Amino acid sequence: MFSFSNFSAVLDSNSQVAQGKINYTKLAFVGVGTAGTMAVIHVYQQHAWWSGQRRSFHIVNDWDYALNIDKIGHFYGATLISSLFSRSLQWAGVDKKKAMIYGGILGSLFGLYVEFEDGFATDWGFSPGDASANILGSWYPVAQYYVPFLRNFNFKWSYIPTTQLKTGKKKIFIDDHEGQVMWLSISVNNFLPEKIEKVYPDFLNIAVGYGVRELDGLGGGKREFYIALDYNLEKLPGDGWLWNLIKKNLNYIHLPAPAIRLTPKFAVFGFFFSKRI
Numbered sequence: 001m002f003s004f005s006n007f008s009a010v011l012d013s014n015s016q017v018a019q020g021k022i023n024y025t026k027l028a029f030v031g032v033g034t035a036g037t038m039a040v041i042h043v044y045q046q047h048a049w050w051s052g053q054r055r056s057f058h059i060v061n062d063w064d065y066a067l068n069i070d071k072i073g074h075f076y077g078a079t080l081i082s083s084l085f086s087r088s089l090q091w092a093g094v095d096k097k098k099a100m101i102y103g104g105i106l107g108s109l110f111g112l113y114v115e116f117e118d119g120f121a122t123d124w125g126f127s128p129g130d131a132s133a134n135i136l137g138s139w140y141p142v143a144q145y146y147v148p149f150l151r152n153f154n155f156k157w158s159y160i161p162t163t164q165l166k167t168g169k170k171k172i173f174i175d176d177h178e179g180q181v182m183w184l185s186i187s188v189n190n191f192l193p194e195k196i197e198k199v200y201p202d203f204l205n206i207a208v209g210y211g212v213r214e215l216d217g218l219g220g221g222k223r224e225f226y227i228a229l230d231y232n233l234e235k236l237p238g239d240g241w242l243w244n245l246i247k248k249n250l251n252y253i254h255l256p257a258p259a260i261r262l263t264p265k266f267a268v269f270g271f272f273f274s275k276r277i
Contacts, residue, residue: 026092034088038110045114049172053121060125064219067212071133072182073174074111076155078137080252082107086141087248100142107138152190156183156207156230156254158274181211181274183254185230203235207254211275228259228272 063071086103090096111134119126144150162179164170173179185207189200209226233251234244259272 022093024092027089027094030088030092034085034106045117049124050117050121053123055120055122057116057119058125059119060127061129062125062127063129065127065129066177066215067219067221067223069177069180069182069210069212070175071129072155072210073157073177073180074130074133075137075140076157076182077174078107078111078134079140079155081110082138083141097145100145104139104142108135111135111138152187154185154187154251156185156252157181158183158209158254160274160276162277164277178211178213178215178277179274181209181224181226181254183207183209183226183228183230185232185254187232203232205230205232207257209254209259213275213277222264224264224275225262226259226272227262228254228269229257231255231257 082103084103085106086099089099089102094102112131115126115131115134118124118130140150140155157180159173159176159180161173162170162176165173165176165179170176185205188204188206189197189202192200207226207228207230209224209228211224211226213222213224215221233247233255236247254273256271256273259269261267261269261272
């Protein structure tokens with residue numbers, strides 16, 4: 001029996017605006033905040049990625065880029081954006097089902113906007129793979145809402161900047177792939193026999209991690225696979241809209257935990273967060 005939802009409303013039941021009764025002041029705040037955030041992101045990306053990069057629109061099929069860890073990253077980032085949109089709308093009183101759908105739509109549109117801008121960049125190009133990952137990630141929270149079983153599988157991220165970022169070879173942490181590990185956190189407690197489930201800590205998950213190293217920019221490199229303990233931070237005690245918001249946001253990050261690396265060379269870690277390269 002599934003007892004939690006990673007994508008519930010930001011506010012608790014005592015302080016949440018009644019669903020269907022929209023608070024237009026809050027809705028306007030969400031709209032202004034969204035527009036402002038989009039403007040900041042556009043300016044940042046204009047300088048980090050698109051500065052001096054302009055040519056006719058073109059498509060680049062980069063399915064093998066960075067051994068696909070970037071595609072997982074696009075999926076992960078889109079889930080965050082979609083979830084942020086939907087929770088913000090719920091906070092303003094929009095019906096939860098509608099807010100989830102709007103979140104999926106807005107997340108997809110934002111991802112497509114970035115990809116279309118890349119399509120006019122000399123060194124980039126519109127990536128069908130990135131666009132597909134953005135759309136799938138944007139709608140994953142919606143799928144979790146309608147299919148409770150999927151709530152047992154959540155994506156997380158861990159990262160330590162590499163020397164490539166520190167020396168300026170990489171301009172932005174998003175592209176610093178070798179310092180990242182993408183995780184799929186599984187709520188083990190919901191799959192255990194009833195006798196074991198009663199004593200197993202419900203906050204303790206198992207996560208499968210994927211990282212890369214020695215990328216050469218030509219599709220070569222080494223894949224790394226990990227298995228680690230993970231924590232469902234939404235199970236931490238305490239309530240209230242601010243504390244719940246903190247728990248939800250922290251739950252997108254894989255915190256240091258015991259882990260083993262399966263490939264390319266087996267290793268055991270007492271506490272593992274991400275790689276130092």
